[in-house]
Amino acid sequence: MSQLVQLTVYGLANGAVLALAALGFVLIYKATSVINFAQGEFLLIGGYMFYTAFVVFQLPWAAAVILGVVGAAALGIVIERLVLRPLIGEDPIAVIMVTIGLAAVLRAVVQMFYGTTPRTMPAVLPTGSADILGASVPVNRLFAIVVAAVVLGGFGAFFRWSRHGIAMRAVADDQQAALVQGISVHRIFAMAWAMAAVSALIGGLLLADLTEVSQNLVGFGLIVFPVVILGGLDSIPGTIVGGLTIGLISQYAEGFSPGASQVAPYIALVLILLVRPYGLFGQVRIERV
Amino acid sequence: MAATATGIHHTSYASELRLRHTHAEKTRLGLMLAGLVALPWLVDPYWLGIINTIGIAVVGAVGLNILVGFTGQISLGQGGFLAVGAFTSALLAGRAGLPVPLSIAAAVLVTAGIGAFFGLPALRLKGLYLAIATLASQEIILFTVRRWDWLTAGQGFIDVDRLSLFGYKIQRLSFEFTWYWIIAGIAVLAVLAARNLFRTALGRSFMAVRDQDIAASAIGVDLTRTKLMAFAVSSGYVGLAGALTAHYTETVTWERFTLVVSIQYLAMIIVGGLGSIAGAVYGAAFIVLLPPLLSELADLLRPAVPFLADQLPAVQVAAFGLVIVLFLLFEPRGLNRIWQRVKDYIRFWPFRY
Numbered sequence: 101m102s103q104l105v106q107l108t109v110y111g112l113a114n115g116a117v118l119a120l121a122a123l124g125f126v127l128i129y130k131a132t133s134v135i136n137f138a139q140g141e142f143l144l145i146g147g148y149m150f151y152t153a154f155v156v157f158q159l160p161w162a163a164a165v166i167l168g169v170v171g172a173a174a175l176g177i178v179i180e181r182l183v184l185r186p187l188i189g190e191d192p193i194a195v196i197m198v199t200i201g202l203a204a205v206l207r208a209v210v211q212m213f214y215g216t217t218p219r220t221m222p223a224v225l226p227t228g229s230a231d232i233l234g235a236s237v238p239v240n241r242l243f244a245i246v247v248a249a250v251v252l253g254g255f256g257a258f259f260r261w262s263r264h265g266i267a268m269r270a271v272a273d274d275q276q277a278a279l280v281q282g283i284s285v286h287r288i289f290a291m292a293w294a295m296a297a298v299s300a301l302i303g304g305l306l307l308a309d310l311t312e313v314s315q316n317l318v319g320f321g322l323i324v325f326p327v328v329i330l331g332g333l334d335s336i337p338g339t340i341v342g343g344l345t346i347g348l349i350s351q352y353a354e355g356f357s358p359g360a361s362q363v364a365p366y367i368a369l370v371l372i373l374l375v376r377p378y379g380l381f382g383q384v385r386i387e388r389v
Numbered sequence: 390m391a392a393t394a395t396g397i398h399h400t401s402y403a404s405e406l407r408l409r410h411t412h413a414e415k416t417r418l419g420l421m422l423a424g425l426v427a428l429p430w431l432v433d434p435y436w437l438g439i440i441n442t443i444g445i446a447v448v449g450a451v452g453l454n455i456l457v458g459f460t461g462q463i464s465l466g467q468g469g470f471l472a473v474g475a476f477t478s479a480l481l482a483g484r485a486g487l488p489v490p491l492s493i494a495a496a497v498l499v500t501a502g503i504g505a506f507f508g509l510p511a512l513r514l515k516g517l518y519l520a521i522a523t524l525a526s527q528e529i530i531l532f533t534v535r536r537w538d539w540l541t542a543g544q545g546f547i548d549v550d551r552l553s554l555f556g557y558k559i560q561r562l563s564f565e566f567t568w569y570w571i572i573a574g575i576a577v578l579a580v581l582a583a584r585n586l587f588r589t590a591l592g593r594s595f596m597a598v599r600d601q602d603i604a605a606s607a608i609g610v611d612l613t614r615t616k617l618m619a620f621a622v623s624s625g626y627v628g629l630a631g632a633l634t635a636h637y638t639e640t641v642t643w644e645r646f647t648l649v650v651s652i653q654y655l656a657m658i659i660v661g662g663l664g665s666i667a668g669a670v671y672g673a674a675f676i677v678l679l680p681p682l683l684s685e686l687a688d689l690l691r692p693a694v695p696f697l698a699d700q701l702p703a704v705q706v707a708a709f710g711l712v713i714v715l716f717l718l719f720e721p722r723g724l725n726r727i728w729q730r731v732k733d734y735i736r737f738w739p740f741r742y
Contacts, residue, residue, distance in 0.1 A: 129517070135516075135517045135520065183714060183718070186718050187717065187718070190717075190721065191663075191721075192463070192516045192517070193457060193461075193463050193659075193663065194659070194717050194721055196463065196517075196520060197655060197656070197659050197713055197717060198713065198714055198717045198718070200652055200655070200656075200710075200713065201656070201709075201710040201711070201712070201713030201714040201717070202710065202714060203710065204652075204706050204707065204709050204710025204713070205706075205707050205710035205711055205714065206710075207706060207710075208703045208704070208705075208706035208707030208710060209703075209707065211700075211702070211703040211706070212700050212703045212704070212707070322524070322528075322648070325521045325524060325525075326521075326525075329518070329521055333517075359536065362528070362532060363528055363529055363532035366524075366525035366528045366529055367525075367529065369521065369522075369525045370510070370522065370525050370526075370529070373510055373513075373514060373518065373521075373522050373525075374510070377510075377513040377514050377518060378518070
C-alpha cells in the first residue's frame with residue numbers, strides 16, 4: 101500500500117512535468133502545425149538557464165525564474181523567426197527534420213558550455229517528507245505538482261479569457277478566417293513558440309529541482325509523444341490527463357519491473373493508436389483529395 | 390544514342406524507360422565504376438574503413454529513402470530495424486551455425502517481415518501520428534533486444550566470428566581491403582535494384598501513394614498492399630545493412646541502434662535528397678564523412694582555435710544539426726539537386742539557361 105502511494109506521488113509529479121512539456125508541444129502544433137522534436141531540448145535549456153542565473157550568477161530564485169522566462173521566450177521567438185518561418189507550407193517530413201536538427205544544435209550548445217557532468221543545485225522547493233496513508237512521501241514532489249497545476253491553470257485561463265489567448269485559438273481553428281478578422285498570424289506563431297519555451301522552462305526547472313541538471317532532461321522530450329497522443333492534440337485538459345496518465349503508467353511499470361518505465365508509455369501508445377488512430381481525445385479529420 | 394542530352398527524343402516507351410540515355414552518361418558511369426575499382430589501392434586502411442562504413446550506410450539509406458522519400462511514410466524506426474537485421478544474422482550464423490550468406494539472406498527476410506508488421510499502423514496513420522508510431526516501434530524493439538537476455542546469452546553483446554566465405558577466412562592484414570569488395574559489391578547491387586524498382590509497377594505505385602494516397606486508391610492502387618510492401622522492401626534493405634554491420638564490426642550491441650541512428654539515417658536522405666536513389670548515396674557519404682573530416686579539421690586548427698578540438702564531440706553534434714537545418718532552409722532537395730544544377734550549368738554553358 102505504502103509503495104503504491106509513493107509510486108502514485110512520483111508518477112503524478114513526473115506527469116505534471118510531462119503535462120507542462122506536452123502543453124508546449126500542443127501549443128506549437130495547434131497554432132503552427134509544426135511537430136516539435138526539440139521540446140526535450142527546451143526543457144534542457146530551461147533547466148540550464150535557471151541553473152546559470154541561480155547558481156552561477158547567485159541571483160535570488162525569483163529573479164532567476166523571471167530571467168529564465170524572458171530568456172526562454174526570446175529563444176522561442178528567435179527560433180520561430182529564423183528556422184521555422186521559412187518552412188511554412190513545406191512537406192511535414194522537412195518540418196519534422198528541421199526541428200530534429202535544431203534539437204541536435206541546442207543540445208550541442210548546452211554541452212559546449214556545461215560539459216556532460218550533471219550539476220546539482222541548492223533546493224528551491226521545500227525538502228523533507230510527509231506522511232500520506234502511512235507512506236513517506238517527499239514534500240518537494242507534492243509542491244512540484246502544485247506548481248505545475250497553477251501554471252497549467254494559468255495557461256488555461258489565458259486561452260479561455262485573454263484577448264491574445266482567444267486570438268491563438270482562432271488561428272489554431274482556421275488560419276484564413278483568423279487573418280480576415282485582423283489577427284496577425286505571424287505574431288501568433290511567434291507567441292506560440294515563446295509560450296511553448298516558457299512552459300518547457302517551468303517543467304525543466306521543476307525537474308532540475310527534483311533531480312539534477314543534466315543532459316538526461318532531454319529524455320523527457322520523447323515521452324511527450326505518448327502524452328500528446330493519449331491526450332489528443334487539440335485540448336489542454338487532454339494534455340493534463342495524458343501527462344498524468346503516462347506519468348502514472350511509467351511509475352507503476354517501474355515498480356512492477358525496474359527499467360520497464362522506458363517502454364511502458366510506448367506500448368500504451370501503440371495500443372491506443374491501434375484502436376483510435378487519432379488518439380483518445382483527438383478530432384477525427386475527414387480527408388479529401 | 391546521342392552524345393549529350395540535347396535533342397534527345399524518345400520514339401518508344403522502352404527507350405524512355407532506359408536508365409541511361411546518352412553516351413556522356415554511360416562514360417560517367419564507366420568512370421565511376423573504374424574509380425570504385427581503383428579506390429582500395431589509393432587510400433590507407435583507416436579511410437578504407439570509413440569507406441566501408443559508407444557502403445553499409447548507403448544500403449540502409451537507400452532502404453529508408455524507398456520508404457520515406459518514395460512512399461512518403463515517415464519512419465523513425467530505422468535503428469530498430471537495423472538491430473533486427475544485425476541480431477538475426479549474428480544469431481543464425483553464430484548459434485545456429487548457418488553459413489553467413491544464408492544468415493544474411495534470412496536476416497533480410499526476417500527484417501522485412503517485422504518491418505511489414507510495424508508498418509501496419511501506417512494503414513491508418515499519417516504524418517505526425519505515423520512518426521510517433523514508428524518512434525514507438527523503435528523504442529519497443531530496442532527495449533526487447535536490450536532486456537531479452539537469451540539474445541546475448543546474458544553478456545549484453547554478441548561476439549561475431551570473423552567472416553569466412555567458402556573456406557577462406559578474412560586475414561587481419563587485408564581486413565578492410567577484402568571487406569571493401571564485399572560491401573562495395575552489395576551496395577552497387579542494392580542501388581541498382583532500387584533504381585530498377587522504380588521502373589516497375591510496384592515502384593510506381595509507391596510514388597502514387599506518396600503523391601496522394603486517396604487519389605492513388607481511386608485509380609486502383611491497393612493501398613494496404615502497397616504500404617505494407619513499401620515497409621517490407623525498405624526494411625529488407627535496412628536488415629541487409631544491419632546484418633552487414635554485425636559481420637563487419639564483429640560485435641552486436643544495442644547501443645549501435647538507438648534513436649540517434651534513426652535520426653542519422655533520416656539526415657542522410659534529407660541531405661542527399663528525398664526521393665532520389667543517387668541522393669541516398671551522396672547523403673550517406675556526407676553524413677558518415679562529417680565526423681572524421683571535422684576531427685581532422687579540428688586537429689589542423691588546434692593551435693589557432695583550441696576550442697574546436699577540446700569540444701570535438703559537441704562540435705560534431707552541432708555540425709550535424711546545423712547541416713540538417715541549413716539544407717532544409719536553403720536546398721530542401723539536397724545534394725542530388727545541387728549536383729544536377731552543376732550538370733545543367735556545364736551542359737548549357739556558355740548560356741545561363
